[in-house]
Amino acid sequence: MLTISQALYEKIxxxxxxxxxxxxxxxxxxxxxxxxxxxxxxxxxxxRSPTFYEFDSMDLLKLYRELDDRDEEPVIIYHSHTATEAYPSRTDISYANEPGAHYVLVSTADTDGAGPFEFRSFRILDGEVTEEEVRVVEAY
Structure with missing residues (x-):
C-alpha cells in the first residue's frame, strides 16, 4: 500500500x-x-509529448547524486497519461528500474486538465505489474 500525504497528492x-x-x-x-x-x-x-515521458539524462544524473548526498531514495516515480487510463503502458513497464518504488500514474484523459483525475499506484518488478491501494493522509 502507498501512504501519501494530502499535500504531496495535491502537488502530483x-x-x-x-x-x-x-x-x-x-x-x-x-x-x-x-x-x-x-x-x-x-x-x-x-x-515534451502527450503520449510519452522521458527524464532528461543530465537532470536525472544530478538528481541521483543529490539523493545519494542526502541519504534519500526514490519512493514514488510518477507521470501522467493524457489520453489513456492510469495504468502502466508496455513502455512504462520496460523503463521501470526502481524495484522498491511506487509507480504512480495520474490520468488527465477526458478532463482537459480540469479533473477529476484518476490517481493509481503500482509496483513493477521484473515486468510484473501489481496495483496497490493508495491511502491519502493529512500527515505522517
Missing part, C-alpha cells in the same frame, strides 16, 4: 494538470529505507 495532481496536454513526470524522495514519500521533485518531460 497539480503538476499533471499544469503540464496537460503533455505528460508530466517526477519523483517523490524519502529517507533511505523508510519507504516514506517526503520531498516532491517535479521533473521536466524532456520528450
Amino acid at each position: 495532481v497539480a503538476h499533471a494538470r499544469a503540464d496537460h496536454p503533455d505528460e508530466a513526470c517526477g519523483m517523490v524522495a524519502g529517507p533511505a529505507g523508510s519507504g516514506r514519500p517526503e520531498r516532491f521533485i517535479p521533473m521536466l518531460n524532456a520528450a
Whole structure:
C-alpha cells in the first residue's frame, strides 16, 4: 500500500494538470529505507509529448547524486497519461528500474486538465505489474 500525504497528492495532481496536454513526470524522495514519500521533485518531460515521458539524462544524473548526498531514495516515480487510463503502458513497464518504488500514474484523459483525475499506484518488478491501494493522509 502507498501512504501519501494530502499535500504531496495535491502537488502530483497539480503538476499533471499544469503540464496537460503533455505528460508530466517526477519523483517523490524519502529517507533511505523508510519507504516514506517526503520531498516532491517535479521533473521536466524532456520528450515534451502527450503520449510519452522521458527524464532528461543530465537532470536525472544530478538528481541521483543529490539523493545519494542526502541519504534519500526514490519512493514514488510518477507521470501522467493524457489520453489513456492510469495504468502502466508496455513502455512504462520496460523503463521501470526502481524495484522498491511506487509507480504512480495520474490520468488527465477526458478532463482537459480540469479533473477529476484518476490517481493509481503500482509496483513493477521484473515486468510484473501489481496495483496497490493508495491511502491519502493529512500527515505522517
